[in-house]
Amino acid sequence: MTTTTLSRTWKKPPFIKSAFLRWTLGLAVAIYLALAFGTMEVNWTRVAEGIPRGQRFLAGFFPPDFISRWPEILDGLNESIWMTITSTVVGIALSIPIGLGAAKNLAPKPVYLFCRGILAVSRSFQEVIIAIFMVKLFGFGPFAGFLTLSIATIGFYGKLLAEDIEDIDPNQAEAVRATGASWFQWLNFAIQPQVLPRMIGLGLYRLDINFRESAIVGIVGGGGIGATLNTAFDRYELDSAAAILLIIIGIVMVVEYSSGYVRRWMQ
Amino acid sequence: MAVVQKDDIKIWQRRERGKQFAIWAGYLTVTALFVYCFQLISEKTVWFFVLDAPRQAMDMASRMVPVKWSYMDVLWVAIWDTLNIATLGTVMAVILAIPTAYCAARNTTPSLYFVRPVALFIIVASRSINSLIWALILVAIVGPGVFAGVIAIGLRSIGFCAKLLYEAIEEIDENQVEAVTATGASNAQVTAYGIVPQVLPAFAGISVFRWDINIRESTVLGLVGAGGIGLQLNASITNLAWTQVSLILLVIIATVVVSEWVSAKIRHAII
Amino acid sequence: MLRIEQLVKQYRTGDRALKGIDLEVPDGQVMALIGPSGAGKSTLIRCVNRLVEPTSGRILLNDLDIRSLSQSKLRLVRRRMGMIFQEYALVERLTVMENVLSGRLGYVGFWRSYFRKFPQSDIDEAFRLLERVGLAEMCDKRADELSGGQRQRVGICRALIQNPELLLVDEPTASLDPKTSRQIMRLICELCQERKLSAIINIHDVLLAQMFAQRIVGLQLGEIVYDGSPNGLTPDVLTQIYGEEDWEATIENVEEEDLEDEALDGGPDREAEHKKTPELDRDRLSGLT
Numbered sequence: 001m002t003t004t005t006l007s008r009t010w011k012k013p014p015f016i017k018s019a020f021l022r023w024t025l026g027l028a029v030a031i032y033l034a035l036a037f038g039t040m041e042v043n044w045t046r047v048a049e050g051i052p053r054g055q056r057f058l059a060g061f062f063p064p065d066f067i068s069r070w071p072e073i074l075d076g077l078n079e080s081i082w083m084t085i086t087s088t089v090v091g092i093a094l095s096i097p098i099g100l101g102a103a104k105n106l107a108p109k110p111v112y113l114f115c116r117g118i119l120a121v122s123r124s125f126q127e128v129i130i131a132i133f134m135v136k137l138f139g140f141g142p143f144a145g146f147l148t149l150s151i152a153t154i155g156f157y158g159k160l161l162a163e164d165i166e167d168i169d170p171n172q173a174e175a176v177r178a179t180g181a182s183w184f185q186w187l188n189f190a191i192q193p194q195v196l197p198r199m200i201g202l203g204l205y206r207l208d209i210n211f212r213e214s215a216i217v218g219i220v221g222g223g224g225i226g227a228t229l230n231t232a233f234d235r236y237e238l239d240s241a242a243a244i245l246l247i248i249i250g251i252v253m254v255v256e257y258s259s260g261y262v263r264r265w266m267q
Numbered sequence: 268m269a270v271v272q273k274d275d276i277k278i279w280q281r282r283e284r285g286k287q288f289a290i291w292a293g294y295l296t297v298t299a300l301f302v303y304c305f306q307l308i309s310e311k312t313v314w315f316f317v318l319d320a321p322r323q324a325m326d327m328a329s330r331m332v333p334v335k336w337s338y339m340d341v342l343w344v345a346i347w348d349t350l351n352i353a354t355l356g357t358v359m360a361v362i363l364a365i366p367t368a369y370c371a372a373r374n375t376t377p378s379l380y381f382v383r384p385v386a387l388f389i390i391v392a393s394r395s396i397n398s399l400i401w402a403l404i405l406v407a408i409v410g411p412g413v414f415a416g417v418i419a420i421g422l423r424s425i426g427f428c429a430k431l432l433y434e435a436i437e438e439i440d441e442n443q444v445e446a447v448t449a450t451g452a453s454n455a456q457v458t459a460y461g462i463v464p465q466v467l468p469a470f471a472g473i474s475v476f477r478w479d480i481n482i483r484e485s486t487v488l489g490l491v492g493a494g495g496i497g498l499q500l501n502a503s504i505t506n507l508a509w510t511q512v513s514l515i516l517l518v519i520i521a522t523v524v525v526s527e528w529v530s531a532k533i534r535h536a537i538i
Numbered sequence: 539m540l541r542i543e544q545l546v547k548q549y550r551t552g553d554r555a556l557k558g559i560d561l562e563v564p565d566g567q568v569m570a571l572i573g574p575s576g577a578g579k580s581t582l583i584r585c586v587n588r589l590v591e592p593t594s595g596r597i598l599l600n601d602l603d604i605r606s607l608s609q610s611k612l613r614l615v616r617r618r619m620g621m622i623f624q625e626y627a628l629v630e631r632l633t634v635m636e637n638v639l640s641g642r643l644g645y646v647g648f649w650r651s652y653f654r655k656f657p658q659s660d661i662d663e664a665f666r667l668l669e670r671v672g673l674a675e676m677c678d679k680r681a682d683e684l685s686g687g688q689r690q691r692v693g694i695c696r697a698l699i700q701n702p703e704l705l706l707v708d709e710p711t712a713s714l715d716p717k718t719s720r721q722i723m724r725l726i727c728e729l730c731q732e733r734k735l736s737a738i739i740n741i742h743d744v745l746l747a748q749m750f751a752q753r754i755v756g757l758q759l760g761e762i763v764y765d766g767s768p769n770g771l772t773p774d775v776l777t778q779i780y781g782e783e784d785w786e787a788t789i790e791n792v793e794e795e796d797l798e799d800e801a802l803d804g805g806p807d808r809e810a811e812h813k814k815t816p817e818l819d820r821d822r823l824s825g826l827t
Contacts (some may be wrong), residue, residue, distance in 0.1 A: 013633065013678045039348070040414055040417065043412070046409065047414070050408045051408075085301060086301055123523070125519065126487045128487040137323050138316055139313050139317070142308045212394075212395055213397070219491075223311070249396070252391065440627075440630075443627050445589055445627065446621065446696070447629065447640055448589060448616075449587055450616065450642075450696070451613040451614065451615075451643065451645075452640070452643035452644055455648045456643045459648070459651065460629060460632070460636075464629050464632050465631060
């Protein structure tokens with residue numbers, strides 16, 4: 001042991017090795033945040049005014065009123081549930097061929113690009129934007145909501161399915177192909193067993209998401225509990241709105257717990 | 268074993284009879300439920316409009332071209348606002364999600380019977396109320412604009428980030444925590460040395476993932492007045508300026524695709 | 539000196555893991571604790587630094603009753619007991635150096651440790667220990683990049699930098715191959731000798747226990763069934779601890795295998811270790827650096 005080791009200093013090695021990159025990144029983040037906050041015109045007097053208004057608003061929520069609008073709430077809930085179930089079924093059914101087409105290891109290039117394009121477009125638009133157009137084309141009511149959620153489901157489910165298929169173990173697929181299986185047999189014996197368990201779980205998860213989203217397609221006229229909620233806000237019946245929000249939270253909780261339970265039971 | 272002995276012949280079936288039956292019953296239930304629900308929906312549908320839809324769609328499409336590129340001058344600001352809503356909202360959510368997740372994780376919560384249920388309720392409430400509804404409420408409180416959008420996105424994202432984060436905290440390797448505890452470290456030190464390094468990658472991944480989702484979400488907040496590109500979309504639709512609408516849709520696709528690519532790159536770099 | 543009196547641990551499930559243990563470990567003694575899985579070995583050593591809360595009984599470290607301490611006092615006592623773990627239990631995403639320095643957490647304040655500003659004396663000591671176990675060049679590697687044996691060496695450094703009076707060692711070799719196991723055991727025992735540490739080593743490998751420990755305590759179903767020298771481990775005793783089995787082979791082979799092992803890896807590796815051994819003792823470590 002020499003004396004040099006005694007005075008050796010130690011510093012935590014930095015996360016980004018190059019000092020130049022580190023400082024540029026830091027500076028870039030700082031500049032961005034400054035600009036972002038700078039352009040976010042916050043009208044503080046408006047906010048200050050808004051605070052008592054907000055308090056009144058929140059006070060209006062209490063106590064939640066389940067009773068006076070109960071028939072409407074029940075109607076809206078029913079529509080939401082129908083929309084959720086039908087759109088999940090249709091969306092998943094349609095996303096299977098699209099998902100297969102969007103898997104790089106399965107589909108030829110043109111099909112792949114086409115299917116990926118569909119997925120990218122349907123994923124890019126938030127449900128509300130799709131709903132606006134659906135309502136314009138198909139009229140008000142749950143049918144527009146059903147179509148909206150189906151399209152959103154295709155984007156979500158098809159992409160995850162395609163990614164799952166791309167991640168499968170190629171050895172198993174090769175082994176089945178080596179038996180002389182046809183394309184559909186190969187799909188059934190090599191691909192399906194590998195992706196099915198996760199996809200069932202994701203289907204249940206999507207059911208949960210679709211219910212939550214059904215609460216907002218109504219805001220632009222797509223039917224469901226969202227329409228009821230929107231009406232309640234418009235009429236300033238905040239106690240009814242609070243009741244609806246609580247019901248949504250409750251149902252989401254129930255669906256989440258039960259879908260977790262079903263998922264465990266399936267495996 | 269799904270093998271049945273029948274007159275010296277072993278018959279192999281994929282599943283046992285009961286299990287197979289249960290699966291068929293499951294299919295039947297789902298189909299019946301679907302048909303029933305669809306019928307209820309169709310009762311509430313004016314089928315005349317639906318049948319008319321293809322013609323309407325063609326009409327709308329024809330009015331959307333040519334895309335009005337000059338409108339881009341207005342849209343740049345809107346894109347900037349949208350990005351800011353998503354980014355600042357995510358930053359806010361992440362900052363608030365850390366303590367929430369810490370209180371919600373079974374192994375770090377200060378109190379299992381009081382603090383944890385409260386934290387879990389915050390998470391569920393934030394997750395089940397869509398950012399558009401948050402925006403609806405916030406526009407009424409703080410007035411229309413980007414600020415309401417940032418807070419709406421932030422409030423919606425707390426639940427998502429906190430849920431994933433607290434699951435990551437619950438999955439950590441307790442041995443490492445135990446080892447740090449055994450050195451005589453204080454609780455804060457055990458957290459900093461035993462827990463934080465283990466969840467840091469998950470945390471970074473979650474934040475970027477949510478940022479990506481938030482870009483998509485923030486495109487619609489303008490519909491209720493909370494700033495961003497949705498404001499222009501709403502205005503263009505009400506004014507029936509379809510050539511502007513098509514440009515906005517293209518811009519949204521481009522933004523979302525780019526942000527998805529960026530987020531995938533960053534997550535890849537972290538792990 | 540560590541004294542354990544009538545130690546009982548009953549888990550909430552109702553399992554009585556320890557049924558009144560009396561044990562005394564004098565300073566500088568390396569004691570091996572053997573016994574089948576579920577005998578309560580892990581529980582026993584975790585009771586000593588209260589990672590597991592004992593149900594009743596007394597644990598005295600130099601006449602200080604550990605069970606009566608408040609949380610903050612407990613931390614001060616934990617600093618005096620180094621612990622080495624079965625699966626190394628390094629914080630995998632921290633570097634080797636950070637892992638070693640985490641042994642000093644009980645001595646530095648939170649913010650100092652948070653910004654990794656440890657006193658220079660701690661850093662010097664960390665380098666000295668890492669050099670002693672032959673890992674000084676690895677100090678900025680992340681812990682999950684190391685092999686099992688290297689990780690356990692880092693674990694040893696982390697325990698020793700606490701400057702402990704007592705080492706609690708929980709199955710140090712359970713996840714290592716036979717050769718590395720011996721190297722690690724030898725290292726632990728040498729370090730105990732150098733620093734005049736006492737140690738309780740939990741180990742399920744009877745052979746290793748006999749080779750390295752000065753005293754062996756056999757635990758079965760939460761009770762001590764053997765307490766004596768390694769030579770006293772007769773087949774009868776082993777049967778009493780572990781149950782019926784042919785023990786002759788295990789015992790007889792000890793001497794031969796030991797020799798063989800020395801011949802195999804006793805060469806350069808061991809000499810290098812000897813050369814590196816600095817003339818350190820505990821006084822110098824605690825006071826002068």
